[in-house]
Amino acid sequence: MTSAETEFPGPEWARPRGREQGATYRAYLFGPFRVFKGTEALGQRRHRREKALLLLKWFLLNPGKPVSMDQLIDIGWQDTAPEKAASGFHVGMHCLRRMLEPDLRPGQESSFIHRSGTSFYRFEPGEGWWSDAHDVERLFEQARAGDAHGDARRACFYYSRVAAYTVRRFLEDEESQQRWLAPYRRQYEGLCSQALIRLIQIHSARGELDEALEYAYEKLRLDPYNELAVGTIIEAHLQLGRPDDALRQLSLFLSSVERDLGAVAGRGLLALRERLTAAPPLASAGG
Structure with a gap:
């Protein structure tokens, strides 16, 4: 076994979906937001749970990162009077704890949401959690590792799984939360875009025309x-x-490009047009 091969994770990465299927909690942020505990869908769209789900989205996108109550209020209660915003925040946090762990006793600490000081919180998902957003990051790092070691097969294997997430838009039903979601959306769309570009480049270099065309389209x-x-x-x-x-x-x-962007394409495409227009007509396929 080569040293390059030893740097890749074990059998669990031969089956990337194994982590998803084995998790107790599964969160999906590509497409509509959905969270499952086993087979049970959590936080159905009841009005009183909307804010709890919003808090959960932020926590899933920032696992382990401390955040103040004021920062979270700015995300979910920015148009609410200060005294009502604080009360609404505490209701939303209580609802989220109960949503994730219905059997919590009064005063018992959450397994996932930890409070420090008087107003700081952090979310520690642990091994029982899986999210597609985190999955994209892990798969992309595996693809880059394959790329760095010149292993095109492994690189394409992982890049293709990242690219598969482009089918659904990141948190597509959260149009009302564009401002705070914008940097996260750019981050994940950027990873998917880079994966597609490398797939086009690798398959083109290998002469794999069908695959290169698939990802180009x-x-x-x-x-x-x-x-x-x-x-x-x-x-x-x-x-x-x-x-x-x-x-x-x-x-x-x-x-x-000229009509919609008011720009001129790059030199490579312009040179290609000159080449095509200057070339003599080819014989028919039959000839």
Whole structure:
């Protein structure tokens, strides 16, 4: 066994979904927000639990990070009078503790939510928790490790699982919480974007045309002005002997960049257009 192989985790990472299936608590932040304890869905959308779920979202995105009561109030009660905001916060925190651990006795400490001083809190999920947001980070680090060791197979294995999260938008039903969620959304969308780019690059370099095209089209769906993706698609048309389709796709892309962004595409695509327009027409497939 090589030293590169020994740096990868054990059998649990051969089956990435094993962690999800074995967790007591499972939280999903891609798509609509959902939390399960076993098979039970927690915090159904009752009005009194809305704030408890908001607190849980913040904790899941910041595990182990101390936060003050005032900071949490600024997220969930920013439009509420100060005296009512503090009362609402304590109600929401009590509801969250009970939601996660219904059998807590009065005065008993939560297993997950810890208070320090008079107004600081932190969330310690422990081994019994799994979230797709944390899963993206772990998978991406595994992909980068494979990349760094020149192991394209492992890198693509993990990058493809990160890219799979692009199907659902991060916390897609939280439009009213755009301000505080914005940096987290950028972070996770950035990881997925980087994964797609590396998948396109690795599969293109390996001559794996179908895979490169699959991820190029997915990247173009998320970012209609991505030059790497459109360049990959155009080169694929050329390899398949379809120069007319390549030129048509390139012309549409260059026009949309100029029309929608008021910009000019990069030199690589412009040089590709010159190459295509200057090339003599190819013989038909039959010839």
